[in-house]
Amino acid sequence: MSGGKQINCAYCDKDGLSKNVIGLNKKLIHQQVERMMCMTCMAAYFETTEEELKEMIEGFKQQGCALFG
Numbered sequence: 250m251s252g253g254k255q256i257n258c259a260y261c262d263k264d265g266l267s268k269n270v271i272g273l274n275k276k277l278i279h280q281q282v283e284r285m286m287c288m289t290c291m292a293a294y295f296e297t298t299e300e301e302l303k304e305m306i307e308g309f310k311q312q313g314c315a316l317f318g
């Protein structure tokens with residue numbers, strides 16, 4: 250791991266959010282990295298499950314979205 254600062258969840262302080270989690274924040278919420286949510290907090294926010302969010306990430310990946318990898 251190198252380059253770029255580590256991003257933490259703004260709500261529960263979980264650290265080291267992955268690129269895919271950050272991408273999902275950008276896609277679904279906003280581009281402000283200061284207020285990123287982890288999977289757990291996002292699931293609560295959208296009243297869904299972490300599993301569903303992971304499926305969404307897979308879907309965006311398949312579309313070739315550059316935010317995910």
Ligand SMILES: [Zn+2]
Binds near residue numbers: 259287288289290291
């Ligand atoms: Zn969190």
